[in-house]
Amino acid sequence: MRRRDLLIGGASVPAVLWAVACGGGDGAPDANFQNSFQILSETNSSGHRHNLTLICADIGGGDVRYTTSESANHTHMITITGAELTQLGSGQTVTKVITDQGHAHTWILMKPTTAC
Numbered sequence: 001m002r003r004r005d006l007l008i009g010g011a012s013v014p015a016v017l018w019a020v021a022c023g024g025g026d027g028a029p030d031a032n033f034q035n036s037f038q039i040l041s042e043t044n045s046s047g048h049r050h051n052l053t054l055i056c057a058d059i060g061g062g063d064v065r066y067t068t069s070e071s072a073n074h075t076h077m078i079t080i081t082g083a084e085l086t087q088l089g090s091g092q093t094v095t096k097v098i099t100d101q102g103h104a105h106t107w108i109l110m111k112p113t114t115a116c
Contacts, residue, residue, distance in 0.1 A: 037115045041105040048072040050105060056116035059089040074101050080109070089116070
């Protein structure tokens with residue numbers, strides 16, 4: 001498994017997908033989503049949300065453990081299984097509810113059609 005440290009996002013609606021250009025590293029954003037794409041969690045009952053960046057190279061591989069962005073002074077770990085990554089790669093939606101640090105976040109994972 002690999003760990004990804006991610007950037008903070010900022011939409012305020014309960015977005016299904018926040019498709020933001022993002023490169024695979026520290027370089028210029030990838031406007032065509034060739035390397036990665038970002039997904040934003042719903043706003044939970046405490047009023048905060050997190051985002052995570054899925055790396056295109058991970059799609060079709062094994063389980064990957066990602067670190068979400070920091071919000072409200074904490075991050076979360078989210079594991080996306082190899083089967084879920086395959087589903088995303090084929091255009092399916094994957095819903096995950098992660099509960100830790102005393103609260104839950106719902107993630108509705110979708111790959112933009114122009115990604116990867």
